[in-house]
Amino acid sequence: MPLIHVYSPAGTFSDAARDALGEELTVIVRELERLPMAPYNRSTTWIYFHEVPPGHVYHGGRPGGTEVIAVEVNFFEGGLDEDGKRALYQRYTERVGEHAGLPQGARVPVYIVLREVAPIDWGVFGRTTRIEELRVPRPGEPPI
Template sequence: MPLIYINCPAETFDPKIRDELASEITAASLAVEGLPDTAFVRSTCWIYFHEYSVTHVYHGGASMGSNVVSLEVNVFEGGLDDGQKKLLIEKLTTLIRRFASNPNQVPVPVYILIRNVPVTDWGVFGSRITLSELRHPPQDASPV
């Protein structure tokens, strides 16, 4: 059940393909985390796109106008081992680069931060949720 924030310059992703990118990120994230790809579990994976002006990226204290994409991926603490984290970083980087508008054909710099959130700190609609509940949801669980 990753909670993902994607920060990118405006117009990095064409609005027409952003839905496809979100769907592929969801599928890749669930697969790496070992979660079933059901309507219920998919509905617990949230992705937020935050767009900003390319002039709002600073390197060394100066605006460099860089086309950098950063992702903050929040996962259950202990839900991913080191190998899964490496695989998730590789898959997300590949997806971002495949979908990003890149007129100069230079690989888009992608920074990924994985945050391990303690199990006790996950809440959904007023209740705690566990990784085990997501790995073994009821067959008839409706999407949230």
């Protein structure tokens, strides 16, 4: 049940690139968290893309500079071990770079922050849940 925010300068991703990136980020995090791909379970991964207008990103206290892309991934405690986190950094950086149209081998200006959330700190449909519950597919349950 990852909740992901992608912040990028306006125009970084075309509509098609954003759609493809959203699908790929979903698959990567679900694979690394060992979460099922059943329709209901997939629908619990939410991604918000935020385009930031020119002049609204500050570097060193001033507007402008490098066009950094920020990705925040919120996930349940125990969802990713250290190897999973390292794999996520690498795979997300590659996917963001490709869909932002950067040349292969170029340094990708992406900062990734992972937030591991304790079950008590994440309310879902009026209650809490745990990663172990999410790893069990819900057969026949319609997507959210």
